[in-house]
Amino acid sequence: MDPVEIDPPARPATDAAAVGGPALASIAGLRRLLETSAAAAFADWACALAGPALVLERGRFAPADLRPWLGALAILQWDPGSCDYRYRLFGTQWATSLGRDLTGRPLAAWPAKIARAIRERVDDVVVSGRPVGAHAAVALAIDGQVQRGHTVFEQVVWPLCYGPGTPSAVIALAVPVPAGAGLTAASLLSATGRRSRWFDADGRTLPAGVLPSAATPV
Secondary structure, eight states: OOGGGGSOOOOOOTTHHHHHHHHHHHTHHHHHHOOSHHHHHHHHHHHHHHGGGOOEEGGGSOGGGGGGGGGGEEEEEEETTTTEEEEEEEOHHHHHHHTSOOTTOBGGGSOHHHHHHHHHHHHHHHHHTOOEEEEEEEOOEETTEEOSSOEEEEEEEEEEESSSSSOOEEEEEEEEOOGGGOOOHHHHHHHHSSSEEEEETTSOBOOOOOOOTTSOOO
16 A cells, blocks of 8 residues: 555645745745656645745645655655654656555665765755755666666655654655756856755755765655
8 A cells, every 4th residue: 555545634734825926936946947847846846835934744645645746755654663764655657667666765865975865955945944955976777787878867856744743754746857958967066066956945056965866866
């Protein structure tokens, strides 16, 4: 069973439209840098639902609300028992692209360098309570074998809380950027000196992580 389907039913978000305008203004920089319609639609949905606080509450949406992006989503939540973030959801497109499904697994399932980089990025979003975006060139896997070349993914990582209080999780979208957009691994490398660029809600470039090019999105 999909992990998001075992949560309590969502409460109607009757005020989403009312708060969408001010909230959308607060992520204008991030929104302006998004190249794909899927990422833009996800950011608009999350922002309107979260409101000015910019933190999604799990009780405010139903699993069906995620249907447009479900295969491209992951949810990472802090697990006190393992002192690590754990994948509540690892989308089918992620699993196919990377050659393994990490649903239910902690970040420690990754090699230490990759796990540390993802953990630091997720920590930043959870602590700040603000979303971030990225363009990252990723080497895909087919039947468990890493392929030559890179696919550029567009990512949006949004703070998420389960119940009242501060965020303890993120919901992350990663979708491939169409070739026609002109955003390639080579253009990223030329512009930034690396194969990824992270940016905050204001559109400002964030310090680079240390994820190698074959790592997972997020």
